[in-house]
Amino acid sequence: MRILFHHPLHPLSRVARVMLAEKGLPFEPVIEKPWERREEFLTLTPAGEPPVLVEDDGTVVAGGLALIEYLEEAYPDVALMPREVALRAEVRRVASWFLQKFDREVTENLVGEKLIKRLSGQGHPYAPAIRAGLANIQYHLEYIAFLSERRPWLAGPAFTVADIAAAVQLSCLDYIDNVPWDKNPEAKDWYARIKSRPSFRALLADSIPGCPPPKHYADLDF
Amino acid sequence: MRILFHHPLHPLSRVARVMLAEKGLPFEPVIEKPWERREEFLTLTPAGEPPVLVEDDGTVVAGGLALIEYLEEAYPDVALMPREVALRAEVRRVASWFLQKFDREVTENLVGEKLIKRLSGQGHPYAPAIRAGLANIQYHLEYIAFLSERRPWLAGPAFTVADIAAAVQLSCLDYIDNVPWDKNPEAKDWYARIKSRPSFRALLADSIPGCPPPKHYADLDF
Numbered sequence: 255m256r257i258l259f260h261h262p263l264h265p266l267s268r269v270a271r272v273m274l275a276e277k278g279l280p281f282e283p284v285i286e287k288p289w290e291r292r293e294e295f296l297t298l299t300p301a302g303e304p305p306v307l308v309e310d311d312g313t314v315v316a317g318g319l320a321l322i323e324y325l326e327e328a329y330p331d332v333a334l335m336p337r338e339v340a341l342r343a344e345v346r347r348v349a350s351w352f353l354q355k356f357d358r359e360v361t362e363n364l365v366g367e368k369l370i371k372r373l374s375g376q377g378h379p380y381a382p383a384i385r386a387g388l389a390n391i392q393y394h395l396e397y398i399a400f401l402s403e404r405r406p407w408l409a410g411p412a413f414t415v416a417d418i419a420a421a422v423q424l425s426c427l428d429y430i431d432n433v434p435w436d437k438n439p440e441a442k443d444w445y446a447r448i449k450s451r452p453s454f455r456a457l458l459a460d461s462i463p464g465c466p467p468p469k470h471y472a473d474l475d476f
Numbered sequence: 477m478r479i480l481f482h483h484p485l486h487p488l489s490r491v492a493r494v495m496l497a498e499k500g501l502p503f504e505p506v507i508e509k510p511w512e513r514r515e516e517f518l519t520l521t522p523a524g525e526p527p528v529l530v531e532d533d534g535t536v537v538a539g540g541l542a543l544i545e546y547l548e549e550a551y552p553d554v555a556l557m558p559r560e561v562a563l564r565a566e567v568r569r570v571a572s573w574f575l576q577k578f579d580r581e582v583t584e585n586l587v588g589e590k591l592i593k594r595l596s597g598q599g600h601p602y603a604p605a606i607r608a609g610l611a612n613i614q615y616h617l618e619y620i621a622f623l624s625e626r627r628p629w630l631a632g633p634a635f636t637v638a639d640i641a642a643a644v645q646l647s648c649l650d651y652i653d654n655v656p657w658d659k660n661p662e663a664k665d666w667y668a669r670i671k672s673r674p675s676f677r678a679l680l681a682d683s684i685p686g687c688p689p690p691k692h693y694a695d696l697d698f
Contacts, residue, residue: 299569300619301569301573301577313562313565315562315565315569316569317565317568317569317572317573319541319568319572320565320566320568320569320572321565323545323564323565323568324561324562324564324565324568327561327564328561339546339549339550340535340537340546342545342546342549343535343537343539343542343543343545343546344542346539346541346542346545346546347521347523347537347538347539347542350539350541350542351523351539355523397522
């Protein structure tokens, strides 16, 4: 069976897990701690970053963004991007917003400082980064509200990888209880729709030893 | 005519310029200084980052990675990615290496500190970042040598966006004379092949007022 090397609180790894589940592709998940720089893993991907997919025929797909495009090209039956070229560009724009901009401005500052540093033994959280992350998340939740007021889903009429990209970031933040849901009802409504999808179930079952999530993390009525 | 908003020393902007030239698509280049956060530009792209392409029919494509995929999908006649799905994944892996990893480890530390800070009035260069960038570039030049010893081009048998991605990063570094070419003859040979392509000519003619490039920057026999 195909193998996915991933880390539970790594956003691009979460995208890969949700995409594989949406497309109905069975896989064996293997947790990879990138900070250990395990030699076998580095032979698969010199960048040393999950996710990495190893197909049954030995094909290795490394790099989170490359893997998104690969899954869409190799398994198009359940499409997570529209067909029309300009609409695809909008999906990728919104997906990049969350996978790159949100990641840098929010997730690295909060999940990175509070949780990944602790798991990887890289020292104490840096308070100014945490303050920046907490300030920045509000702006991104407002952007989700802005988009979801104008469109059924974040990048247009259909559920796409743009929704997956945004939802996995919020799910990582929700794992450390850092999403102000009460102040952001539109973003909460949109997230609730994704949280209830079967493809999201495995993510909601994640629990890192010594760092369990808050109770509402897995609750569909949060 | 289609318009490309770009910045001369912004790697993803350079990728767009080279791809448009390779595909023979005429465009009007407009220089955008993202740090000015110009209101008209922000209405095109809330992320405020070049490159942004505006097509004749008004279609706006924002986000550098989205634009790469868009140009490949909308104008496939001159292909800059192979057709086979697994080979495309390898092209995207190598392209991401340079557009994300190299950018973070080298370009931001050197071009960002030495040139962009000065142009945008964001203060003085941070010496530890510059030291890190100078140390990191060597490792990446060795990776280019490693790949180009095993393959005709960085991601396989053909010239692809992976080569463009790596070449534009090096061209930005070369603009500030920070590429140790003499110590890295394999990377130099590979770069020389790209530098001589007609699609690269406009980049080699770039000259920022007050910050001209070194003489060898535009020299094909460097």
